[in-house]
Amino acid sequence: MSDRLGLVDSHHHVWNLDHRPQPWLDEPGHEPIRRNHGPDDLRAVATRPLAGRRLTSTVVVQCVTSTPETRELLALAEKDPLIGAVVGWADLTSAGTGDVLDELRSGTGGRYLRAVRHLVQGESDPEWLQQPSVERGLRAVAERGLAYDVLIRSHQFPQAIRLAERFPELPLVLDHAGKPPVRNGELDDWERQLKRLAGHPQVHCKVSGLITEADHGKWTVADLRPVWDALLTAFGPDRLMFGSDWPVCVLAGGWNRWAAAVEELLDGCSADETEAVLAGAATDFYHLKEGTPCS
Template sequence: MTAGRTGVVDAHHHVWDLSVRDQDWIAGPELAPLRRNFTVEDLAPEARAAGVSRGVLVQTVTVAQETPEFLALAESSDLIGAVVGWTDLTRPDVADELARLRELPGGRHLKGIRHQVQGEPDPEWLLREDVRRGLAAVAEAGLAYDLVVLPHQLPACARAAERHPDLTFVLDHLGKPSIATGEPEPWATGVRALAALPNTVCKLSGMVTEADPRGWSVGDLAPYADTVLEAFGPGRLMFGSDWPVCTLVASYAEVVDIAARLTGKLGESEREEIFAGTATRVYGLRLGSTVPEARGPAASAAGNP
């Protein structure tokens, strides 16, 4: 698609270099296209062509060295406006570690922390006492906390957000609803309960790779987008591409176009919030805002991580 004025914020993308570090989650033939390097230099022209002027670089692996690397990368890039990094929330000196990260080159770009909660066997991992101490330290540092979870973990997310009212919780990928099966529950109930708490926001991201790998349309995604639009409202919703994971099924331009279509019935100011305003506030970005313009009917795609 083509975009209007520049200024769209991509609130969720990744990069990795397999010569520096393996991405052990990229396993199996269905993810084989991701087993190569994806760099800021690869992303930049696609982002600019889609009207994106700022992005949020999000952690991919639970390796301490990744966050300092991402911070240094953000310092040298005019595209990366913020970093959501990783650190072990259960370490007793987590507050000191967060302070250390912010003193590193590019440390001013650290705006959030994320852990792969979706991989934790305990559905109430976020409610553990040692994790709660870590979340309190994240809040004290003035950072956001990104939630990458599965639908059955949403109740714990809501309880954590209730227990930490001074911490902004950012739900990645809508909480990964089962779009492929077309079954909204228990996701819908869980996401509405989370959205009822004022210190929560949601990323309109990751939907294309949760859709039916045999083929899908924008109409298949619409009920899930509508649910979070109603639950969170545009002022607590932000667009994210989930590049390069999205490339399994759709190009960067197509993902932006799909988001434009899913929000096409909203007013201009509401779409400004989703495509720039919310992410600008949550991640402390400095830029103007705009919204992308939908092009034509988006094609169905296949594939799923």
């Protein structure tokens, strides 16, 4: 595990709407983030230390189902020292998934490709991850030593659990804690399913996206505490990693407010536990190198 005193943001996005449209931003409520966002914008807003740590490295994550977008993210990682890893996209249903992954890894910035992701949250098939073509694609991911980011909503846990059962060799990380229903506080079913998924040792979890599942204007740390307690119990600190989900988090308060909430949630954790959540788990999972703090 990393022993450096830094902060890793394991989940953020960038986009240039002049170059590549993001159709999901056209949905009502996304007006505050319907503009270009790049690494320098993140540097400008991520100014608050978290438990005395300043941002040193990030993981940039795909937004749209586009291999060209992944190429652009890899090229950006090659140029920008803040970005330590890329979670990209490849069509898992294609017979040529492996060839596409090989092409991405051999291209500009290909060494930064550490995982892939698909927007399973938008798939209506309750067994999408178990489709034979998808499992073939996931095997190609595993064979190349890559990981898989699991983006689901809370009702889709059964297929994520089945994925973990069928692919014990594939490192998995649950994005946004499986999107628990923070707003209504009805967490019992989410917590039961979370514990089942966490029972598989290759599964990690991102402490990210929680404030956008809460009331955007009224959430408090007390609203998040039951989710945090469940995550810490299920995964332990060594399998939890801080992520901002910036710039989406702007919709519910922004990077600094979320960082302040995480610091409060970490109160009572030991120095080693704090290190794991804020740097160690993500560094190990995504094979990050040391970075330089943002100025």
